[in-house]
Amino acid sequence: xxxxxxxxxxxxxxxxxxxxxxxxxxxxxxxxxxxxxxxxxxxxxxxxxxxxxxxxxxxxxxxxxxxxxxxxxxxxxx
Numbered sequence: 001x002x003x004x005x006x007x008x009x010x011x012x013x014x015x016x017x018x019x020x021x022x023x024x025x026x027x028x029x030x031x032x033x034x035x036x037x038x039x040x041x042x043x044x045x046x047x048x049x050x051x052x053x054x055x056x057x058x059x060x061x062x063x064x065x066x067x068x069x070x071x072x073x074x075x076x077x078x
Contacts, residue, residue, distance in 0.1 A: 041048065
C-alpha cells in the first residue's frame, strides 16, 4: 500500500513541476513577444499613446506660456 501512495505522490509532484514549468515558459514567451512588439513599433516609426501624451503635455506647456505672454501684453498696452 505504501508503494501506491508513494507513486501517487511522485506523479503529483511531476504534474505540479510540469504545470509550474509551463507557467514559467508562458511568462517568458509573453515577455519575449511584448519586447519584440515594442521593438517593431519603435523601428516602424509608429505614433504611440506615449507619444501622444508627451505631445499633449508639451502643448499644455506652450498654451500656458502663450497665455502668460498675452497677459503681459495686456498689462503693457493698457
